[in-house]
Amino acid sequence: MRLELSAEQRAARAEFRAFAAAEIAPHAGGWDREEAIPREIIGRLRDLGYLGSNVSPDFGGPGRDMITYGLLTEEIAKGCSSVRSLLTVHDMVAHAVQRWGSREQKERYLPSLARGEILGALALSEPNAGSDAKSIETTAADAADAWVLDGRKKWTTFGQIADLFLVFAKVGEQSAAFLVERQTPGVTVRPLRGILGTRASMLAEIELQGCRVPKGNLVGRVGFGISHVAAAALEQGRYSIAWGSVGIAQACLDACRTYAAERRQFGTPLADHQLIRRMLTDMIVDVRAARLLCLRAGWLRESGDPGAFMETMAAKYFASRLATRAAGDAVQLHGANGCSDDYPVGRYLRDAKVMEIIEGSTQIQQITLPQFEFQEF
Amino acid sequence: MDQMQGKIKEFLSRFFKGHDLQPDEDIFALGFVNSLLAMQLVAFVEKEFGVAVADEDLDLDNFRSIGAIAGFVERKTGAAAEAASA
Numbered sequence: 001m002r003l004e005l006s007a008e009q010r011a012a013r014a015e016f017r018a019f020a021a022a023e024i025a026p027h028a029g030g031w032d033r034e035e036a037i038p039r040e041i042i043g044r045l046r047d048l049g050y051l052g053s054n055v056s057p058d059f060g061g062p063g064r065d066m067i068t069y070g071l072l073t074e075e076i077a078k079g080c081s082s083v084r085s086l087l088t089v090h091d092m093v094a095h096a097v098q099r100w101g102s103r104e105q106k107e108r109y110l111p112s113l114a115r116g117e118i119l120g121a122l123a124l125s126e127p128n129a130g131s132d133a134k135s136i137e138t139t140a141a142d143a144a145d146a147w148v149l150d151g152r153k154k155w156t157t158f159g160q161i162a163d164l165f166l167v168f169a170k171v172g173e174q175s176a177a178f179l180v181e182r183q184t185p186g187v188t189v190r191p192l193r194g195i196l197g198t199r200a201s202m203l204a205e206i207e208l209q210g211c212r213v214p215k216g217n218l219v220g221r222v223g224f225g226i227s228h229v230a231a232a233a234l235e236q237g238r239y240s241i242a243w244g245s246v247g248i249a250q251a252c253l254d255a256c257r258t259y260a261a262e263r264r265q266f267g268t269p270l271a272d273h274q275l276i277r278r279m280l281t282d283m284i285v286d287v288r289a290a291r292l293l294c295l296r297a298g299w300l301r302e303s304g305d306p307g308a309f310m311e312t313m314a315a316k317y318f319a320s321r322l323a324t325r326a327a328g329d330a331v332q333l334h335g336a337n338g339c340s341d342d343y344p345v346g347r348y349l350r351d352a353k354v355m356e357i358i359e360g361s362t363q364i365q366q367i368t369l370p371q372f373e374f375q376e377f
Numbered sequence: 378m379d380q381m382q383g384k385i386k387e388f389l390s391r392f393f394k395g396h397d398l399q400p401d402e403d404i405f406a407l408g409f410v411n412s413l414l415a416m417q418l419v420a421f422v423e424k425e426f427g428v429a430v431a432d433e434d435l436d437l438d439n440f441r442s443i444g445a446i447a448g449f450v451e452r453k454t455g456a457a458a459e460a461a462s463a
Binding site for chain 1: 388391392394411412413415416417418419420421423424432433435436437
């Protein structure tokens with residue numbers, strides 16, 4: 001077993017890293033304060049082919065392998081978790097369509113998603129339905145020539161600007177997934193502001209009132225909306241969040257390394273203080289461990305191994321908790337400066353906490369991961 | 378029980394500990410079928426037997442029992458072979 005990236009993967013990572021360092025990281029604090037990312041940066045992501053990474057070349061996508069996709073996510077997240085959020089949700093929609101969409105849906109939407117001409121957003125959560133996705137209250141009624149959707153979605157990442165929503169609804173007692181274009185009559189988008197972290201992710205509440213969508217926009221079949229379509233999207237999302245968490249933790253380590261070397265107290269750099277070194281040691285080792293879990297999940301996903309589900313969840317669980325821990329230590333190490341907008345570590349802490357909540361909370365994974373363990377042994 | 382059914386049984390038995398799953402036994406009626414099993418089952422079928430499970434295949438009857446899954450795989454591989462020779 002050789003644990004190393006290919007030459008192509010190393011070259012891709014260098015490209016991602018250079019882009020994020022030059023065009024994302026310097027602006028992330030400002031975007032966080034403005035609670036929005038500019039159209040120009042989305043255009044750059046589109047031009048560089050960073051949206052729709054996993055879409056097959058058959059549908060006009062770059063067809064990046066899972067490891068390269070992970071490296072992209074980590075590097076973008078190191079610069080700005082909100083920009084990473086865009087990649088995450090957009091790719092969740094593209095992945096779900098590619099996995100369970102009809103031939104017509106794939107031909108109609110995947111090329112545009114892959115080129116970033118349209119942005120996708122996942123509309124699953126509701127005011128009364130978070131971790132308990134099966135309790136969604138949005139309904140879809142069969143009106144012979146169309147599906148009629150009614151309900152309210154909340155916390156829809158990049159809902160403010162997305163062009164295509166993957167909406168989950170109940171058909172009677174069964175779940176189903178629908179592709180809903182933004183301009184469909186009956187769709188109302190309300191921005192959500194004042195979010196704790198990933199603050200520039202342009203969250204929105206989506207109201208659907210008598211929203212008629214074509215029969216052909218049902219993804220998969222009725223009864224399989226949560227168990228298969230949402231599950232596929234969330235699996236992709238967890239993988240992205242795992243790598244994004246590694247990106248945050250690595251950014252914390254980078255910031256702390258620089259600060260500890262430059263900041264002097266008691267006549268010596270912070271880096272010479274043993275308790276500071278202990279914090280750095282935990283970050284150094286934990287970031288490596290989290291990245292290895294992500295790589296393992298990526299290799300299994302790439303080969304279509306059923307074990308990828310558990311390994312992806314384990315990677316997300318470990319990496320998101322690490323990100324929160326590392327960001328907490330980073331703020332602590334920076335002292336009063338860490339509590340200031342002059343340094344990015346406060347933003348990292350706010351962003352990291354979100355990672356423990358989205359795409360399966362830490363507690364849901366504490367319930368689920370042992371199930372995998374019991375099934376294996 | 379043929380080799381294919383044996384592999385399916387071996388995979389499913391992980392989810393039904395202590396139960397000797399029979400070829401025509403309805404796994405949905407037994408309970409314990411959740412989205413984790415559902416997605417792993419799709420991945421298992423695709424990886425183990427080299428078939429692609431598509432949107433039109435989302436039918437519980439294709440996955441209801443060891444025998445149903447084996448029948449589904451046989452239909453998919455038969456259809457693929459037919460398309461290749463056409």
